[in-house]
Amino acid sequence: MAQQEIRRSKELNVKTTFYEPDKLSTFLASKKTLLARGAISQVGLEAKKLGATRALVVTDAGLTKAGLAAEVERILGEAGLEVGMFDGILPEPPSGVIDQCAGVFRQGNYDLCLGLGGGSSLDSAKIVSVLANNPGSVVDYVGLDLVPNKGAPLILVPTTAGTGSEATRVMVFTDDSDNTKKVVLSDFLLPDLAVLDPELTLSVPPAVTADTGMDALVHAIETYVSVNTTPYAEILSLQAIAMIAKHLPQAYAKGSNLLARYNMLLAANLSGSAFASGGLGAVHGLAYILGTEYHMSHGRSNAIMLPHVMSYNLTGNLEKYANIAEAMGEETMGLSPYEAAALSVDAVYSLMDAVNLSAKLGDYGISSEDLPKLVAGGMAQARLFVPNPRDLTEADVEQIYASAF
Ligand SMILES: [Fe+2]
Incomplete structure (x- = not known):
């Protein structure tokens, strides 16, 4: 049994317990995270570091309308990348839309997937990067650790402060065949880079x-x-x-x-x-x-x-x-x-x-x-x-x- 001690001093704002040394703990996060107002300006440079030449931006129509997608496109373009845009992601993303986006990625010979938006766009981008190097549909990988190959390089840019999708190895979608939510869990869903730029969240109602x-x-x-x-x-x-x-x-x-x-x-x-x-x-x-x-x-x-x-x-x-x-x-x-x-x-x-x-x-x-x-x-x-x-x-x-x- 673990001994427990709770420290109650006012000065300590993080209370730690004594842990069990024999219990295996795992820590998961994006490989790299950038955090600052204006951090999005670094995304072209970072994409180049990942060896990318052609990026597909995966987002929703709202962010195209708000001009955020064009801004990311401009930054990537200035760094010398060719950029494509898929802005058809829907809430609780349907499997058909995800597979369509994966088709665009595969046929367009893209070598970087950039998710921009809330949880639905980020989750979609995660699996689209995986489907670049794995055959079939999102529905083929439902469950735990069923993805055999690492995906294409992945950058995630949240525009809401909520899901934390940029830090997890989970993606949730709606299976069109039975209209239920399904989950893919894989270490390959963790991004190479997360860009946390609070300026992108200012217009959230x-x-x-x-x-x-x-x-x-x-x-x-x-x-x-x-x-x-x-x-x-x-x-x-x-x-x-x-x-x-x-x-x-x-x-x-x-x-x-x-x-x-x-x-x-x-x-x-x-x-x-x-x-x-x-x-x-x-x-x-x-x-x-x-x-x-x-x-x-x-x-x-x-x-x-x-x-x-x-x-x-x-x-x-x-x-x-x-x-x-x-x-x-x-x-x-x-x-x-x-x-x-x-x-x-x-x-x-x-x-x-x-x-x-x-x-x-x-x-x-x-x-x-x-x-x-x-x-x-x-x-x-x-x-x-x-x-x-x-x-x-x-x-x-x-x-x-x-x-x-
Ligand atoms: Fe949640």
Whole structure:
């Protein structure tokens, strides 16, 4: 059994536990990351370092319209690269669109894939780079480590602060044949370079800022309390929680606040790296059905379920939830462990209030008559309960959804 010691000194803002030396920990991140206002100006030089001559930019029509795709095209062009553009990526990217994009890449003899956008564009670019050197369709690689060959060089440029896709070896898509979400997991999905440029996130509207920022918070909280967490994941996730609590309301209130955007982009990246290394939990499990049945964004679905799952989970790890409360600015000195842990839920409700998000299912037009459907949807994701700090039965799942009405 691992010995545990929680350091509670006010001066230490990262609380470490004593780890189990025999437990194997893995740390995953992009090979290289650039972070600064204007960092995108380096992307041509970096592409050349990767040996690229022909780059395909993978993005969505919104970013073409906003002029961001043209700006990246210009920077790559000035470095002497030939540039192609695929701006047909859709939300929850359909397999047909991804395969179409992979076809453009293969037939165009491109030697660099650059993903620009939110999670859907980055996830698509990841698998398109892999499909450059592996035959067939995205649907052929669903599952864990089924990709045989490393893909083409890959650069990822997030324009939202949320998914942390640029730091993970996961991609999610919609299989057109049965209209379900499927996942590819492979080390080859990690990029050669991630470019974090907060200027590219300045025009994200408040509601999307809130949804994506809450997704990053859920990644950090779920990873921090996961039974599969690692030293790397714990350190990164607790820091990210503190940064999101402080900077998400600022980025929501004033989109042009560059420092808030900078911190949110960094926090989302740290949360992505943390969950890539330490795993997710029941929030993502119970939120899934809200996306598929009620077409809510991934971030919104997670935000709604977060405080309810946290309330349920508290007893599974009081110390860690107390640490989360402190990281989010709550005063826990002199409180009992249970009181201190419970403050983490209060802190999440305060943050959601600040960014105008309700955690009540009824506020999104979902009727309590749908409870059985929700429970069935939640139970279908039971694999995500394994790393959760408290076990869940079907009755527990029902109780959590009921508490969300
Ligand atoms: Fe997520």
